[in-house]
Amino acid sequence: MARDPYEVLGVSRGATDEEIKKAYRALAKRYHPDSFTDPSQRARAEETMKEINAAYESIQKDKSGSSSGSGSSSGYSYQGPRNGGVGIYATIRQYINSSMPDEAEQLLNTVNPADRGAEWHYLRACVCVLRGWYYDAHTAASTACSLDPGNEEYRQLLDMLERDVNRADGTYRTAQTSDCDICSICQTLACLNCLCSSFCR
């Protein structure tokens, strides 16, 4: 049923424990579900992670005969709108929660432009998120928040978008700040050298 565990880890049958561990670590780092923000990608990473864990365990079992407990994966779900609400918005919420953006948008478009309040903008933001339209999602979510600043549901969506952005440019920001200025190190060393040579003769 399952693939050959050695094939999953990409090692040969004669691989040493060290090699297997290294391959496992590299794969586990790569497919760790926490490094994916998109729910579907995350789910796929979890699947792959399970396969990798199972392969690693079965190789370990083969080698030593002992078994170890399997790690549990944390659940994650995109926080869609709560079902409920009144009138047409209730139906739209249901469409969004069943991942049907086209139907939801059609209904949204039937709402008279004059009656489009905070909830309308919020639901439009949800539709955009489903489609990967993050620009429109952001503008619609911030409009919803500015129309109804006290609403927690709207605020949560905007926070979620901001969090995804922060995660995405986090690596870049650390790369920017951690590139330690080599000149300043040289300068410090040169100064220290002068001090040392004058004091510690």
Next chain:
Amino acid sequence: MFGYVKPFVPELKVRENELYKAVYCGLCKSMGRGTRWFSRLSLSYDAVFLAFVLASLHGYAFEVYPGRCGLNPLRKKPVAKDCEILRYSAAVSAHLTYYSVLDKISDERGIKRLSAKISLPLCRKMKRAAEKIAELDGAYTEECLRRLHEIEAEKSPGLDRAASCFGDMLGRYFELGAPDDKKKSAAMIGNYTGRFIYAADACDDLEKDEKKDAYNPLRYGGTDVSERLHAAYGAMCIWADRAASELQLEGGLGDASSVADNIMRLGMIDIAKKVASEHTEGKGNGK
């Protein structure tokens, strides 16, 4: 295309940087062989990115040899050996150049339009040569560009509708070059990259388009400019991240995928930061 997709060099390993340059040269040579000498003038970072993504999905490692370049024949430089992936990327580059020239003829005025018109016959030859090398879907590209023109003519606010048209178009090129079991992922990476390129271009041209009173999706909409640029920056970051995650799931473990990962996770974010802040800074200085 526009050259917004390049690596963030300070974070590349030295050997990855060498590989990047080698593939750049290899692609240029492949263009010379496959799609006529003049296509080499249109060499862009985007086509090199395509080559890296495809190599990563195919699990292919570029072979590098010391070669010579016509621009500096005295020094030998590392060059990637010609292969199916480079030929395909070269064909895509030539194909897209033809459409971008057509686009210039319809959008621009004056000297730019004239130079585009002059180069059109050459570009047409390039396009034909490209279609002989690889199976490309010219009809789909035309369809996407037509949709894009419609959206632009409507002057609809919001970036996403236009950006996703461009994304669909680029996604198709990535899809056609990918191995059979990874076509969907390739299309997704191409799609997000295309959206990114469109958005980056819109941010970059915002000031120019305001002066010329030309269409730019970021010019309209209720909120103020800095807010719109902030939203565009966020969207570009998320697209780049999604594309990178997709390659992380489906790509190989070699240097080609590290380079592609660097381009998406650092290079694209770097560009996004630059294009989204330039406009606001320019405004501040002007006042």
